[in-house]
Amino acid sequence: MMPLSMRRALLRATAAVMASACFSVPALATDTLRVSAIPDESPTELQRKFAPLGKYLEARLGMPVKFVPVTDYAAVVEALGSGKVDLAWLGGFTYVQAKLRTGGKAMPLVQREQDARFTSKFITARDDIKTFADLKGKRFAFGSPSSTSGHLMPRYFLGKEGINPDVDFANVAFSGAHDATAAFVAAGKVDAGALNASVWDKLVEQGKVDTDKVHVFATTPPYFDYNWTVRGDLDPALQAKIKAAFLALDPAKPADKAILDLQRAKRFIPTEPANYDGIESAARAAGLLK
Template sequence: MKNSALSISRRLFSVAAIALAVGFSMSAHAEQVLKVTTIPEEAATEQIRKFEPLANYLSKAVGMKVEFTPVSDYPAAVEALVNKKVDLVWFGGFTHVQASLRSGGKVIPIAQRVEDTKFQSVFIAKTDSGIKSLQDMKGKQISFGSQSSTSGHLMPRSFLLEAGLEPEKAFKRVAYSGAHDATIASVVSGKVDAAALDITVWKKFVAENKVDTKAVDVFYTTPPYYNYNWTVHQDMPADLRKKIQKALFDLDPAVPEHAEILKLNRATRYIDTKPENYKGLESAARSAGLL
């Protein structure tokens, strides 16, 4: 009798344990996760450092777990959103255009920084190089960032072409560093004579004393253009899209926690944007033979 009772007790315990495990499994499965990535404009460690506070903020604002996974290169960020492997991507203007074309217009830009309405690129060189203008770059070795970068390639190339300088013909060598911080390093180390990059990355390096402007500095700043944005796939539920958008718009520089997030993202504030803002970049990319 005692053995029978023990056997029943064990069976009941097993059933309870299985039910508990299934419950945990279903709960974990049911947990919604917002998957986010960014174009790798800087080293992966820097991307994570910049994004973690924003991820925590978004998690509270939208009521979901937020996962951030760096990608290997700019095209990988495009493919991740087009194939719905991620839900939200920080794109440059050009990668947004590429994602729009790859998806057949099925991606939606939902926010940009105030800075992105009049963005600029800078060209840098060693101060003792003798390079003081775009024309002085003739016959020199130069570097862009990623081939898919707006501020590190597309727009600098576009303005060079307007100045009558076709990079592959005008320069001794054209290199691609892959990221803005690597672009700066290529000039500092002397691997190239001059290079083009994102003005906000340059300003950040100067502010953090990561570059000596007595040795390397800006010799040309481009005219303004539209650039970065946060983009989602059109299949994202509208209410979730609006929650994310509102959370970004609600970031207030007067709130210390928000101010830190904005600073890390090199933003004054986030504002609304629309697909039409990036048509000029598409035209520039076609003119430069990049589309």
């Protein structure tokens, strides 16, 4: 009879092989499309923006769609990488992180037209901040550490202007979200901050920021940013249907326009991994990727 120690070793080895086999088999189908998004705005705003889009996707795909909220940017990347969500709204930097986390399998499908030429705004409530040089010795707020438009690209372009935030600023804060950065600046918690142009425009339109007090003093050059990304082992046919659903949204149709307006999109266009090579290069240059 096989010794107990050998039987246990064999069972452990068999279990490991079975586990490896399970993980190597592509998850080609899903009964419910699980969707998430980087928390670049408040949780209630994210839910409000997604609700009609979720209903639209259910109708187009013929399957339930569930929104899965997360607490931070890293959680979205991990959820996509571990197969806990199927589709995620990512920034350019979080897409790069997801690509690296999944060995290149995470696939960006579509982006808004403006995401091909996205920008960040530098804002302040101080009259003595008019240029990047005026930021030296001041308190500054970024959004999330993993935010493309709230941290990576502002930091990268600050570097192009000869500003090292970790050396030149009196203090660096991370607000966690773009709307929170605007609130930090308005409340005087920091002297200046960076957030994405889309959220800034929305806050201004909704009267949630006093432009007599808080104003833009600089704008970054354009770069690729947000996209909808799927986990790479999702059924290719379902991937194609998801992509087609986004591309079919027509601003000439009132119901579609309502969805697009919430996404702050005129329409969605196809995207591809190569569009984010510049983001990856910027992240490595800024020391945010090893």
